[in-house]
Amino acid sequence: VFKRFVEIGRVAFISFGPHAGKLVAIVDVIDQNRALVDGPCSGVRRQAMPFKCMQLTDFVLKFPHSARQKCVRLAWEKENINEKWAATRWAKKIEAREKKAKMTDFDRYKVMKAKKMRNRIIKHEMKKLQRMASKKGKKPEKSEKPEKSEKPEKAKKSGKVQKAQKTQK
Amino acid sequence: AAGEKKPGEKAAGEKKPGKKKTSEKKPAEQKASQKEVGEKKKKIKRHHASRNPVLARGIGRYSRSAMYARKALYKRKYTAPETKIEKKKKEKPRATITKPVGGDKNGGSRVVKIRKMPRYYPTEDVPRKLLSHGKKPFCEHKRRLRASITPGTVLILLTGRHRGKRVVFLKQLATGLLLVTGPLVINRVPLRRAHQKFVIATSTKVDISGVKIPKHLTDAYFKKKRLRKPKHQEGEIFDTEKEKYEITEQRKSDQKAVDSQILAQIKKVPQLRGYLRSTFCLSNGVYPHKLVF
Numbered sequence: 001v002f003k004r005f006v007e008i009g010r011v012a013f014i015s016f017g018p019h020a021g022k023l024v025a026i027v028d029v030i031d032q033n034r035a036l037v038d039g040p041c042s043g044v045r046r047q048a049m050p051f052k053c054m055q056l057t058d059f060v061l062k063f064p065h066s067a068r069q070k071c072v073r074l075a076w077e078k079e080n081i082n083e084k085w086a087a088t089r090w091a092k093k094i095e096a097r098e099k100k101a102k103m104t105d106f107d108r109y110k111v112m113k114a115k116k117m118r119n120r121i122i123k124h125e126m127k128k129l130q131r132m133a134s135k136k137g138k139k140p141e142k143s144e145k146p147e148k149s150e151k152p153e154k155a156k157k158s159g160k161v162q163k164a165q166k167t168q169k
Numbered sequence: 170a171a172g173e174k175k176p177g178e179k180a181a182g183e184k185k186p187g188k189k190k191t192s193e194k195k196p197a198e199q200k201a202s203q204k205e206v207g208e209k210k211k212k213i214k215r216h217h218a219s220r221n222p223v224l225a226r227g228i229g230r231y232s233r234s235a236m237y238a239r240k241a242l243y244k245r246k247y248t249a250p251e252t253k254i255e256k257k258k259k260e261k262p263r264a265t266i267t268k269p270v271g272g273d274k275n276g277g278s279r280v281v282k283i284r285k286m287p288r289y290y291p292t293e294d295v296p297r298k299l300l301s302h303g304k305k306p307f308c309e310h311k312r313r314l315r316a317s318i319t320p321g322t323v324l325i326l327l328t329g330r331h332r333g334k335r336v337v338f339l340k341q342l343a344t345g346l347l348l349v350t351g352p353l354v355i356n357r358v359p360l361r362r363a364h365q366k367f368v369i370a371t372s373t374k375v376d377i378s379g380v381k382i383p384k385h386l387t388d389a390y391f392k393k394k395r396l397r398k399p400k401h402q403e404g405e406i407f408d409t410e411k412e413k414y415e416i417t418e419q420r421k422s423d424q425k426a427v428d429s430q431i432l433a434q435i436k437k438v439p440q441l442r443g444y445l446r447s448t449f450c451l452s453n454g455v456y457p458h459k460l461v462f
Contacts, residue, residue: 106373
């Protein structure tokens with residue numbers, strides 16, 4: 001049922017508070033509500049932090065309890081947590097949300113145009129397939145096509161959106 | 170005269186007593202005396218300290234008349250050079266003017282006063298107004314411009330017949346209104362004035378640094394014209410006044426001149442033309458206070 005546990009070395013994401021948005025490793029448990037926490041590579045000093053503001057991630061580091069910051073840092077860099085984190089879907093969603101909030105009016109227009117074009121392409125293909133299916137009756141080969149054709153268009157759209165966002169940055 | 174002018178410079182004069190005596194005739198030493206005069210002029214700035222010692226704040230030891238004597242003001246009486254006064258004595262403003270008068274046997278002209286006596290004196294005097302401070306007329310008001318609005322910014326008009334349209338900002342006019350253009354071919358907004366308060370400034374900018382805006386585009390150019398000449402004819406007053414606005418040729422030519430320059434810059438940015446053609450609108454889930462413009 002539960003897959004992520006509070007343990008020494010568990011990397012946690014801080015969801016609110018002064019260090020919101022940063023990653024931190026649990027060094028020791030103080031009592032039922034607090035943990036000693038340290039984020040040498042994410043700019044969080046060693047401190048006590050309540051569990052409530054932490055959200056556990058999938059990453060676990062190996063160091064003994066109450067290890068000093070240097071050891072935590074070594075373990076962090078050995079596991080390359082920063083890069084692994086950036087590659088997770090969680091981090092990507094956060095980044096996408098931030099980008100969306102920063103969109104200017106011009107960006108919104110460009111995204112709208114990209115979305116519109118993409119939907120048009122998809123609709124066009126769908127209509128084609130529907131027409132073919134209705135004309136010649138159900139055939140198993142044709143049901144494979146929609147999946148193939150949607151993927152390149154998704155790549156197109158995300159490419160365009162990213163391009164639009166990149167040009168504005 | 171020399172003695173009157175610089176009584177305080179006697180100290181400086183004493184430094185070069187020899188030169189003063191011999192400076193009259195010899196040309197070589199005249200130059201020296203000129204130099205000395207020049208030096209004296211520079212040194213005039215050495216003013217004497219106050220000759221009126223202070224007893225308490227605001228109270229001096231000597232009275233006005235005593236000070237007059239102590240400062241030797243009886244010796245220092247300056248009058249302005251008189252020649253120009255003599256000339257200007259003759260330039261009094263004209264009091265009367267002779268005007269031609271028509272009609273038979275009227276003696277062709279009359280002498281008329283230019284500044285006439287008031288024709289009415291009110292029975293009650295107008296009470297003297299209290300002094301006010303800092304109440305300036307509109308033409309002297311300070312014009313401000315939001316930092317987010319710079320030449321070339323794309324603005325969203327919020328009011329007026331062009332509400333929702335995205336428009337390019339050109340410059341701020343003397344009354345504080347913003348001069349703005351569509352450009353006309355893109356969204357049918359001509360060269361027009363817009364109010365700063367009723368406009369959203371986006372962060373999108375067009376490079377207008379090379380664009381020259383004609384100097385005759387001022388507030389007077391854009392002001393609405395109204396004909397009001399009743400001429401005592403009460404039949405058709407409401408019809409003959411300007412009901413339909415006609416676009417003058419000058420407006421068309423100015424529009425072309427400005428727009429051609431701007432369009433060239435707009436074409437350089439991809440998708441900007443389509444952006445300016447579109448209108449701004451809110452829909453479900455879109456909150457202006459959360460939008461970044």
